[in-house]
Amino acid sequence: MAPCCLSLFFLFLFTFASVPANSLPTFFPGAKQAKARTSKPKLPFKTHYFPQTLDHFNFQPKSSKLFHQKYLINTDYWQKGAPLFVYTGNEGDIEWFAANTGFLLDIAPKFKALLVFIEHRFYGESMPFGKHSYQSAKTLGYLTSQQAMADFAVLIRSLKQNLSSVASPVVVFGGSYGGTPILQFDKIVPWSSFYDAVSQDFKDVSLNCYEVIKGSWAELEAMSTQKEALAELSKAFRTCKSLRSTASARDWLWTAFVYTAMVNYPTQANFMKPLPAYPVQQMCKIIDKFPSRATKLSRAFAAASLYYNYSRSENCFEIEHEVDSHGLHGWDWQTCTEMVMPMTCSKESMFPPFGFNYGEFAAICQMKYGVSPRPHWITTEFGGERIRNVLKRFGSNIIFSNGMQDPWSRGGVLKNISSSIIALVTEKGAHHVDFRSSTEDDPDWLVELRKQEVGIIQKWLNEYYADLRHG
């Protein structure tokens, strides 16, 4: 549906993985998981606001209401007629994604590209109903993926016209939800694949590490039946305030392991939190060097502390009061409507086994928002089933880039589909690592991956310009 002539989706999937709360999986608690003390980075972009249509698929009088959609532009390297590189924003502030997608800035000079980072509706400053945007299903109803895609298309088209460069090719970049794990829906990939992949990351580093984490949940569970358990746990976990439930401690640990697997980058980085290079290895080092008489829970806590306090800035942990500093809380609504990705923990995973009960999930959504999920809608709208047979005939010019450290990779396309639908898979890659600015410490495989991507983009652009010349 995009008006562009090339589209390129990077599937280094990021998104907010999750933990079971009250024994029920809430897949993307996001809102509570992202705490950052860092001030907003200075970015080489100008901020604009586009008058965007509220409802592209309806013509009721209120559908035509306009809201201000934020977008960031860099024209430093652009020449008229040269490509537009568009980042289609996902579930958070656009600056946060721009700051973590230095790849586009790195390659813009080579292509003389214009860079555009477009914020997704209902995130950051792009609030259709201002501070009332999250008030109820009546306002949140307009937060859907198809409306967001239409926003992008309308904005890109208008931008090209304003630039008097309507024939410029457009290369679209998306990561995580913005370049969605399209096979994670319905019953396409096994529901246990996500947590199995997290577990595999830890097992690959150290079997002991995996077993300690796997054993820690029973210890935590046993504590919950003891008197004074919460006080003891609060002390052991160095919480700022006394814990009200052991489930919070479980969720806190769970989150640390899942997000660390996702961002198991080969260099020091600060995406969700500041972390050292290969943080899974570092966590397992912490676990493995403990004397064997130490409890598994204390070792799991020490490992999780790496995630929450690598910068050593925390004197205590706000386990039950994390702050949403990246503006992610809309994701919870999206999982209750379109983004239904069932997940389970198998016995082989390092997490406590749990299943997925659709009825209970739907009841929670009904309770929270008064909304019923449409669990088959995403695959009806965007496909996914028999993707190889379908896409090889109906698509082209897509890179599916996945790093196998990232548990979301299991919902990605991992094999080439055609000569122009290409899967780039890196064993050591993590959640959209290729989107990050290059650094001197980048390993060879990462340098090579980005080089491949640049080569493919260059080839497609050459084809596009050749097409244009020959009509």
Added chain:
Amino acid sequence: MAPCCLSLFFLFLFTFASVPANSLPTFFPGAKQAKARTSKPKLPFKTHYFPQTLDHFNFQPKSSKLFHQKYLINTDYWQKGAPLFVYTGNEGDIEWFAANTGFLLDIAPKFKALLVFIEHRFYGESMPFGKHSYQSAKTLGYLTSQQAMADFAVLIRSLKQNLSSVASPVVVFGGSYGGTPILQFDKIVPWSSFYDAVSQDFKDVSLNCYEVIKGSWAELEAMSTQKEALAELSKAFRTCKSLRSTASARDWLWTAFVYTAMVNYPTQANFMKPLPAYPVQQMCKIIDKFPSRATKLSRAFAAASLYYNYSRSENCFEIEHEVDSHGLHGWDWQTCTEMVMPMTCSKESMFPPFGFNYGEFAAICQMKYGVSPRPHWITTEFGGERIRNVLKRFGSNIIFSNGMQDPWSRGGVLKNISSSIIALVTEKGAHHVDFRSSTEDDPDWLVELRKQEVGIIQKWLNEYYADLRHG
């Protein structure tokens, strides 16, 4: 977006072409144009109603409201695993389209295909708000092409599941709006192309015929300044009731010439009205055989009478009171929202010259419905600009079938785009003539055209089943 694996669009465009009313073009007065005395035909289909979601792109509580979408099914020839042939309904009662699309019934046995004719929302019985559906923009707002496409996709997916035949290939057939003239929007084809094409049809038969019609408007215009003109005109035009304006007579003539060009079929047929084979030729015969002293207007009237009274069932004409017997009145709303197809009459056309003023058009829509058209939305959503360059990479398995007698063909794709995006163009073809049941009188080119279509469909199905076997 369709969940299918093959899609096939026939672009034998039908839709309700138009005349300027009060000097402003209202492109699809449809509602007043279709009068049929014929009773509903008996069709070999079972009628079903699908509980359809009102708003696929919103999750406000009322979006989840269901309405009953009508569809017709024929399972006489079907075998499990065999294809589904789906006709995506357009702006009228689905029975009417089913009755005029005998091609599907003709070819079903060969393919062991299941036939499904799906009614478009807000037409026929598929009224989301019952008799209040057309009450205002608040209800009509849900009448959009993308909602209709989503309806089709959801229904097809559900149907395949209910048939336990999810891997069945789906071949989609659409005519006219249901297989839209995608280049008719924005500034892709010249705005004068439609009426130039109508004029060309008449000119090709007889230059005199073209010139008589071209000259008749001035005679009509001159009458409107005379005393007693309306009474005289009412008599000359054999109206049942006295005319209230000469514009009605002009629109009535205009409609006859436009629709006759569209349905200039090689055999006797009854789509809009009962008509003889090659009705444009017949009209010109009537005009040419008049003595030259007869006024041009009287000759134009005699020709138009062929369109309105070929069956000789009319004793007088209801020029200002045509009945909408095919349920077409929603089209007017669609042209005021998404389906903005600017049209003009050039000096070379046989119609009085007129331009297109977007501001005036928008003002009329605002007055009628309180709605503002979004004139660039269709091309943003579905593309159209630089279609060759785009579709050759991003699409496949489409037949664009156009008959050059049909003025809508000028907004169609008339050249092959790739080995699987094929343009079938017939010089003597008219508005989706290939969709009609075969008859003994069919000329060779029509027999050959359908044969080509069947061959292409067969090839694609073979490819699909081969893909399925080899994963």
